[in-house]
Amino acid sequence: MLRNALLYFSRQRALRNWVETSPIAWRLSSRFIAGHRLEDAITACLKVRAEGITATLDYLGESVRSLDEASACRDMYVTILHGMRSAGVEPNVSLKLTQFGLDFSIDACEENVALVAKTAMEVGGFVRIDMESSEYTERTLDIVTRLHQRHANCGAVIQAYLHRSANDIDRLNAACIRVRLCKGAYLEPPALAFESKAEVDRNYMELAGKLLTAGVYPAIATHDERILERVERFAANNNIRKDAFEFEMLYGIRRDLQKRLIGEGYRLRLYIPFGEAWYPYFMRRLAERPANVVFLARNLFRH
Numbered sequence: 685m686l687r688n689a690l691l692y693f694s695r696q697r698a699l700r701n702w703v704e705t706s707p708i709a710w711r712l713s714s715r716f717i718a719g720h721r722l723e724d725a726i727t728a729c730l731k732v733r734a735e736g737i738t739a740t741l742d743y744l745g746e747s748v749r750s751l752d753e754a755s756a757c758r759d760m761y762v763t764i765l766h767g768m769r770s771a772g773v774e775p776n777v778s779l780k781l782t783q784f785g786l787d788f789s790i791d792a793c794e795e796n797v798a799l800v801a802k803t804a805m806e807v808g809g810f811v812r813i814d815m816e817s818s819e820y821t822e823r824t825l826d827i828v829t830r831l832h833q834r835h836a837n838c839g840a841v842i843q844a845y846l847h848r849s850a851n852d853i854d855r856l857n858a859a860c861i862r863v864r865l866c867k868g869a870y871l872e873p874p875a876l877a878f879e880s881k882a883e884v885d886r887n888y889m890e891l892a893g894k895l896l897t898a899g900v901y902p903a904i905a906t907h908d909e910r911i912l913e914r915v916e917r918f919a920a921n922n923n924i925r926k927d928a929f930e931f932e933m934l935y936g937i938r939r940d941l942q943k944r945l946i947g948e949g950y951r952l953r954l955y956i957p958f959g960e961a962w963y964p965y966f967m968r969r970l971a972e973r974p975a976n977v978v979f980l981a982r983n984l985f986r987h
C-alpha cells in the first residue's frame with residue numbers, strides 16, 4: 685500500500701524537486717549509490733572484490749529525452765567497460781533500454797546496446813538488460829533475444845510479480861539466454877501483476893526452480909532471507925552446484941546476508957549504481973522498505 689503510494693507520488697514534479705534538493709535525501713541515497721563518478725563506482729567494485737564479491741555497474745539514468753542523450757549513455761557504458769577492465773575488475777554492466785532510446789526508436793536503441801555488447805565481448809564482459817515497467821516488457825525481451833543472437837554475452841531480467849513471467853522464462857531458457865530473477869520494483873495494475881507479497885514470493889520460488897533446473901547460469905536477485913534459504917535448499921536437494929548460479933543483491937542492502945552467502949561458498953554479485961540521475965532509483969529503494977521512508981520523513985521535518 686505505502687509502496688504503491690510512494691511509487692505513484694514519486695512521479696510528481698514537486699516531490700521530485702523537494703527530494704532532489706534535500707541534503708538528507710542525498711545522504712540517505714548515498715547508502716544505495718556508490719557516488720557520482722566512474723572512479724567512485726570502480727572504488728566500490730574494488731572494495732567488494734576484496735571480500736570475494738563481484739559487481740555489475742549501473743550508470744543511473746532512464747527515460748532519456750533524445751537520441752543524442754541515448755548516444756551519450758551508450759558511450760558512457762563503453763567507457764565503463766574499459767574502465768572496469770583497466771582496473772582489473774570483471775567487466776559487467778546493467779543498463780535500461782529507456783536510457784538507450786527505446787522511447788524514440790527501437791532500431792536506434794538496439795544498435796546502441798549492440799555496441800555496448802560488442803565492446804563487452806572485446807573485453808571479456810557481460811551486459812545485463814534491466815527490466816523496466818510492463819509497457820516495456822515485450823519490447824525488451826524481443827531486443828534481448830535478437831541481441832543475444834549477435835552477442836551471446838547479454839542477458840535479461842524477469843520480474844516474479846508479473847503473471848506472464850513463467851512463459852517468458854520458458855522462452856528465454858529455450859534460447860539459452862541468461863536470466864536474472866527479481867521480484868519487480870514498478871507500480872503495476874492487478875491485471876498484470878500479483879499484488880500480495882505471498883503470491884509474489886510463491887511465484888518467485890516457482891520461477892527460480894525453472895531457472896535453476898533448465899536455465900543458463902541464472903542470477904537469483906533478492907534480499908529476502910526466506911527465499912534465499914529455500915533456494916539454497918532447492919539447489920542442494922537437486923544437486924545443483926554452487927558455481928552453477930549466482931546470488932545478486934543491491935549495493936548497500938543487507939550486508940549481513942551478503943557476508944553469510946560468501947562465507948557459505950556461494951557466488952554473489954552486487955548491483956552498484958552511480959551517477960547524477962539518482963532520483964528514480966532512490967525512490968524505488970525507498971518504496972521497498974517503509975522504514976526508509978519513515979527515516980527520511982523524520983529527518984526532513986527536522987531540517
Ligand code: FDA
Pocket residue numbers: 813814815816841843866867868869870905906907908909932933934937938954955968969970972973976
Ligand atoms: P523484499 O522486498 O521482500 O525484501 C526482503 C528484505 O530485504 C526486506 O525485509 C529488507 O530486509 C531487505 N530490503 C529490500 N529492499 C530494501 C531496501 N530498499 N532498503 C533496505 N532493505 C531492503 N527490479 C526490477 O523491476 N527490474 C530490474 O531490472 C531489477 N534489477 C535488480 C537487480 C538486483 C541485483 C536486485 C537485487 C534487485 C533488482 N530489482 C529489479 C529490484 C527488485 O525487483 C526488488 O524491488 C528488490 O530487490 C526488493 O525485493 P527483495 O527481493 O529484496 O524482497
